[in-house]
Amino acid sequence: MAEDAALPLKMSRAAYNAQKKRRSLIVASTSMLTVLALIYYFVPRAPGWERVKDSFFNWDVFIGTFPKLLDAFLIDVMIFAWCAPAIAIWGLVIALCRDARSPALFPLRVFATVYNDVFRGVPVILVIYLIGFGIPGLGLSRTWSNPYIWGSLALILSYSAYVAEVYRAGIESIHESQRSAAKSLGLSHWHTMSHVILPQAFRRVIPANMNNFISLQKDVALVSFIGPVELLRQAGVEKSLLANFTPYVGAALIFLSVTIPATRLADHLIAKQNRERG
Amino acid sequence: MSKKSLTFAGIIVTSMLSLGTAHAAGECAVGKTIEEGVLTVATGNPAYFPWVIDNAPEAGKGFEAAVAYAVAAQMGFEADQVTWTTSSFDQAIQPGQKNFDFNLQQFSITEDREKVVDFSVPYYTSALAVIVRQQAIDAGALPTLESLKGLVWGADANTTATPIIQSLIAPSSDPLLYDDTVDVIEAMNANQIDATLLDLPVALYQAAAVMDDGVVLGQFPADESNSPDHFGLLMEKGNPIKTCVDAALTALSESGQLAEIEAEWLQQATDVPMIE
Numbered sequence: 156m157a158e159d160a161a162l163p164l165k166m167s168r169a170a171y172n173a174q175k176k177r178r179s180l181i182v183a184s185t186s187m188l189t190v191l192a193l194i195y196y197f198v199p200r201a202p203g204w205e206r207v208k209d210s211f212f213n214w215d216v217f218i219g220t221f222p223k224l225l226d227a228f229l230i231d232v233m234i235f236a237w238c239a240p241a242i243a244i245w246g247l248v249i250a251l252c253r254d255a256r257s258p259a260l261f262p263l264r265v266f267a268t269v270y271n272d273v274f275r276g277v278p279v280i281l282v283i284y285l286i287g288f289g290i291p292g293l294g295l296s297r298t299w300s301n302p303y304i305w306g307s308l309a310l311i312l313s314y315s316a317y318v319a320e321v322y323r324a325g326i327e328s329i330h331e332s333q334r335s336a337a338k339s340l341g342l343s344h345w346h347t348m349s350h351v352i353l354p355q356a357f358r359r360v361i362p363a364n365m366n367n368f369i370s371l372q373k374d375v376a377l378v379s380f381i382g383p384v385e386l387l388r389q390a391g392v393e394k395s396l397l398a399n400f401t402p403y404v405g406a407a408l409i410f411l412s413v414t415i416p417a418t419r420l421a422d423h424l425i426a427k428q429n430r431e432r433g
Numbered sequence: 434m435s436k437k438s439l440t441f442a443g444i445i446v447t448s449m450l451s452l453g454t455a456h457a458a459g460e461c462a463v464g465k466t467i468e469e470g471v472l473t474v475a476t477g478n479p480a481y482f483p484w485v486i487d488n489a490p491e492a493g494k495g496f497e498a499a500v501a502y503a504v505a506a507q508m509g510f511e512a513d514q515v516t517w518t519t520s521s522f523d524q525a526i527q528p529g530q531k532n533f534d535f536n537l538q539q540f541s542i543t544e545d546r547e548k549v550v551d552f553s554v555p556y557y558t559s560a561l562a563v564i565v566r567q568q569a570i571d572a573g574a575l576p577t578l579e580s581l582k583g584l585v586w587g588a589d590a591n592t593t594a595t596p597i598i599q600s601l602i603a604p605s606s607d608p609l610l611y612d613d614t615v616d617v618i619e620a621m622n623a624n625q626i627d628a629t630l631l632d633l634p635v636a637l638y639q640a641a642a643v644m645d646d647g648v649v650l651g652q653f654p655a656d657e658s659n660s661p662d663h664f665g666l667l668m669e670k671g672n673p674i675k676t677c678v679d680a681a682l683t684a685l686s687e688s689g690q691l692a693e694i695e696a697e698w699l700q701q702a703t704d705v706p707m708i709e
Contacts, residue, residue: 206528291623300624382609398526398549
């Protein structure tokens with residue numbers, strides 16, 4: 156009997172919620188459309204709009220340069236492809252050094268702390284210049300002075316510092332009692348790490364690390380400072396020859412086509428994790 | 434040689450036409466500068482030798498600094514009526530109001546760029562020179578196209594050197610590109626590239642004063658390369674001052690003053706072999 160009475164109330168609440176949702180949807184889309192309409196109406200009426208359009212959104216320039224930009228983007232993909240795994244591994248090594256608890260391993264902790272301080276504090280571009288021009292300048296052979304090698308190494312060293320900090324946060328988020336429990340079962344420090352702490356820590360930091368890798372995806376372009384003609388550099392060359400900024404817009408679209416899906420995926424993973432924990 | 438003088442004659446004829454509308458030097462620029470009675474000139478920051486000496490264009494030392502003051506004087510501006518500002522390449526081509534009347538930093542005049550900005554008649558035509566390190570010569574590099582093809586090339590990405598290397602030399606491996614000449618030379622020192630293409634006066638300076646073992650391997654004569662490197666003063670598209678600037682430059686080249694400035698500031702290379 157009581158259930159029957161509750162039913163209409165439940166339905167009316169569902170209906171109320173649906174109505175509320177509909178209303179907020181209408182408000183949101185109206186306000187969005189208004190903003191877009193205002194932009195669409197006013198921006199082209201600015202006195203310099205034709206010039207800006209010519210400089211940044213020139214269709215002919217876009218069509219003429221886009222295929223070359225896509226070609227150059229392969230270089231970014233390539234550099235990313237070999238840097239990302241190396242960063243994941245080296246970052247973990249640094250994080251483990253920082254977590255070393257035995258007094259004998261104190262030098263490792265110092266090393267990891269200094270490493271993180273230095274590489275997080277120094278601009279990536281400086282690291283790229285220093286390693287990319289500096290090390291080959293010591294007199295290496297042509298094969299070994301290749302800018303791809305040293306540019307990639309610079310990215311790996313810099314980004315590992317950020318990734319290591321994320322790992323460390325993950326490791327420290329696992330409650331101390333789990334270590335004690337593992338110890339009481341007779342697991343060694345490394346077994347505790349590999350079987351108890353790390354598997355959980357990894358899962359927790361996946362979204363945060365994805366953000367690091369999304370930003371690496373853009374910073375790969377910095378390697379162009381020491382020679383490789385990747386997307387951003389190719390766009391710069393076209394810009395310089397045509398005295399037109401449209402190639403940069405083309406480059407931005409290419410970067411966005413990768414970062415937007417990746418960011419959405421990271422958001423999705425974070426939301427999923429919060430739901431599971433909540 | 435004959436080709437060069439022909440081009441030059443062409444330039445003079447075109448500027449004569451524009452001269453028709455230009456009045457006496459002093460009056461021409463009235464009401465056309467961004468600040469009345471003052472000529473604002475932009476150059477790069479830093480501005481390099483031998484174009485500007487010690488990054489101080491207001492001293493009038495260096496080829497481009499001297500050209501700017503000569504043009505200003507021809508247009509009727511006293512030296513103290515000239516103010517300097519700095520601009521990057523990107524600032525020079527951005528849409529919107531410019532903060533200079535003209536901008537000189539070895540801008541090569543090209544058809545594509547002329548769609549966006551205006552250039553004066555050329556004030557200098559540069560030969561392009563190939564610069565390498567001694568070790569490349571020891572390894573057998575010669576001033577022939579055949580030999581140049583086999584080298585690893587580098588260039589400043591913001592210059593017209595890139596397409597010229599591709600079209601003139603067509604090297605077997607893709608050139609590496611950098612932000613400026615300093616980085617290109619650094620890459621050469623780091624043994625990442627063998628050679629680069631620079632304007633001859635810059636190449637002579639780099640080989641003599643900057644690099645430990647730099648050698649100017651050879652030059653492409655200015656009038657024979659497919660894309661001759663004419664430098665022009667850059668102005669906002671449609672800037673009415675262009676007629677005055679062109680008239681001043683034409684007068685300077687006719688009176689021989691421009692050649693004098695060139696002889697004073699740009700090292701004349703007599704012993705750099707021509708490339709074939």
